[in-house]
Amino acid sequence: MTYTFSGAEDGWSVGSGVVVLGLSLALTGLCLVVVVWAVVKIVTRQPLLLTRRGDQVLLGVLALVELGLVVQAVLGFVLGAQQQIPNLLTFGVYLVGVLLILPVGTFWALADRSRGGAGVLVVACVTVPAMVLRMHQVYAGG
Amino acid sequence: MAEDADARRTRTGWGRVLVAVYGVFALAATARSVVQIIDRFEVAPVAFVLSAVAAVFYLVATTALALGDRTSRRLAAFSCALELAGVLVVGGLSLAAPAWFPEPTVWSHFGQGYLFIPVLLPVLGLGWLRRTRPGVSG
Numbered sequence: 001m002t003y004t005f006s007g008a009e010d011g012w013s014v015g016s017g018v019v020v021l022g023l024s025l026a027l028t029g030l031c032l033v034v035v036v037w038a039v040v041k042i043v044t045r046q047p048l049l050l051t052r053r054g055d056q057v058l059l060g061v062l063a064l065v066e067l068g069l070v071v072q073a074v075l076g077f078v079l080g081a082q083q084q085i086p087n088l089l090t091f092g093v094y095l096v097g098v099l100l101i102l103p104v105g106t107f108w109a110l111a112d113r114s115r116g117g118a119g120v121l122v123v124a125c126v127t128v129p130a131m132v133l134r135m136h137q138v139y140a141g142g
Numbered sequence: 143m144a145e146d147a148d149a150r151r152t153r154t155g156w157g158r159v160l161v162a163v164y165g166v167f168a169l170a171a172t173a174r175s176v177v178q179i180i181d182r183f184e185v186a187p188v189a190f191v192l193s194a195v196a197a198v199f200y201l202v203a204t205t206a207l208a209l210g211d212r213t214s215r216r217l218a219a220f221s222c223a224l225e226l227a228g229v230l231v232v233g234g235l236s237l238a239a240p241a242w243f244p245e246p247t248v249w250s251h252f253g254q255g256y257l258f259i260p261v262l263l264p265v266l267g268l269g270w271l272r273r274t275r276p277g278v279s280g
Contacts, residue, residue, distance in 0.1 A: 089181055093173045100169065108162055116158035123162040 020075050024132050027068045030061055031125040038125070041118040048109055048117040058121075059106065065128070066102045072132075073099060080139065087138055094135040101127050151274045152210030152218075160270055164204040167263060170256070171197035171248045178245070186244045192232055193247040196260075199225045203267060212276075219271050226264035229253055233261070 037058055041048065049055055073095040080091050105124030109117040153161055175193035183190055199221045206218035233252035236243045246255050253260030 090177050097173050112158045114155045116155040119159035120162040127166050
């Protein structure tokens with residue numbers, strides 16, 4: 001049986017490309033919401049506390065973003081392999097590397113009872129969109 | 143006990159944010175150099191070896207700043223100083239002899255590709271170590 005790219009498969013890649021782009025934009029938006037939230041905490045001198053309702057919601061948002069990043073990694077690998085992009089290795093490292101930022105960042109942030117914890121979340125949630133942007137540039141051949 | 147308090151100080155407050163930024167650069171530099179070396183080492187051996195050296199120093203600085211005990215503080219100061227030297231020398235060379243750097247490294251053009259954070263980071267690291275040195279209050 002010979003394997004050829006049919007119109008339907010191309011349609012699938014184009015369609016899932018749009019889904020990944022939408023997903024990336026949504027994840028970037030959520031990260032920026034967390035950044036604003038964390039900056040407000042820094043300015044108002046409130047520490048990050050798991051006992052607070054607001055901070056529990058904040059962590060929920062972070063978990064949601066991480067879940068989205070996992071989905072993005074799976075779709076990204078499928079798309080990258082299917083399109084046979086030239087820098088698949090770099091692309092793959094970005095897809096997997098970005099998964100580390102939020103878990104490690106959140107752990108490092110929560111262990112601090114000063115404003116530093118919120119500062120760490122700002123760093124993490126600026127890094128994720130930056131890596132997602134680079135990932136799209138690499139995918140496009142940059 | 144005093145030793146413990148000093149160690150805590152290095153990684154509290156803004157120090158914690160500094161460690162986070164260092165961690166991001168440790169990840170970025172390590173990932174970049176691993177990809178460069180296994181994928182196309184022969185293209186630019188000088189630049190890629192320097193990338194790997196940068197990655198090691200970022201990893202050492204991140205860990206040492208996070209631990210913050212007396213030995214770690216020395217190690218952190220050492221790696222921050224070498225990073226500063228590295229970013230200045232490689233930054234200068236990348237402008238003077240661009241042929242050696244066909245592909246950018248973390249330190250090329252003084253870290254321009256990374257918003258010049260690579261040149262700021264060791265300065266901030268050394269400043270923070272000075273501010274939190276044992277025997278100085280607040």
